[in-house]
Amino acid sequence: MSRGSQGAVRQRAAVIWPFVSVAGLVVSVGGCLLVGRAWRDCDVGVNAVADSGALALVFVPLVAVACTWWGAALGVVGRRAGNWVGTLVGVVGSVGIGWALMAWLGVPDGYPAPLCAPDNVPAWWPRWLPV
Template identity: 35%
Template sequence: MIASGLLGAAAGCLAIALSSRARAYCDAGWDAGGAAEMALLFPVVVVGFAVCAVVVAKLSSGLHPLLRMVPVVLVLGVLVIWFFAVEGTLGGYPGDSGLCGPDNVPPWWPGWLPA
């Protein structure tokens, strides 16, 4: 359970880092309070992801010990991508850097992942 919580907290940090970097790279919503918004969201996201990971681990406790972390990793992966799509790419927001398109998805984000 502790490992799941730590993995969830790490996934929350990853989600915040990805979203912050995307906003800063595209200059979409970063100067207009985006940095402060990410700072305020940080503890909520980290704790939320950790709690979600612990709940999923608890629900999958009947699985073989080697397979218990698979649902946790899958759920956390979906949560990170969802958070990036919702908070990291502000579609329609006027990005000023000129490095991203109108959808504010940075070019370094893999095209096969939703955003």
């Protein structure tokens, strides 16, 4: 890699990393809010404070996953295929991360949640999207 191309890569990284950080935080906060709302609507857990503590433990690794995803989407795909394609890949991956988090934590299998019986899926979750 020549010095000119290294400078271009550094300049691109300086531009996209603030966006990557903000996008990772937005995905993480949105995913935790989604799971928290599902838990509240299905009466899962002890109370809101205890549920928030559990979600706080998930938040930090989720930020790392989401920032890594957005970094790969914008840094690699965006550089090779264009910024719009990288942004589209980032958005699709963010929706996938939110769906996976909801499928993993939002619908606790075997938990007796009478408000969301029989499958522990909240009423607002789209029926065509499996969890």
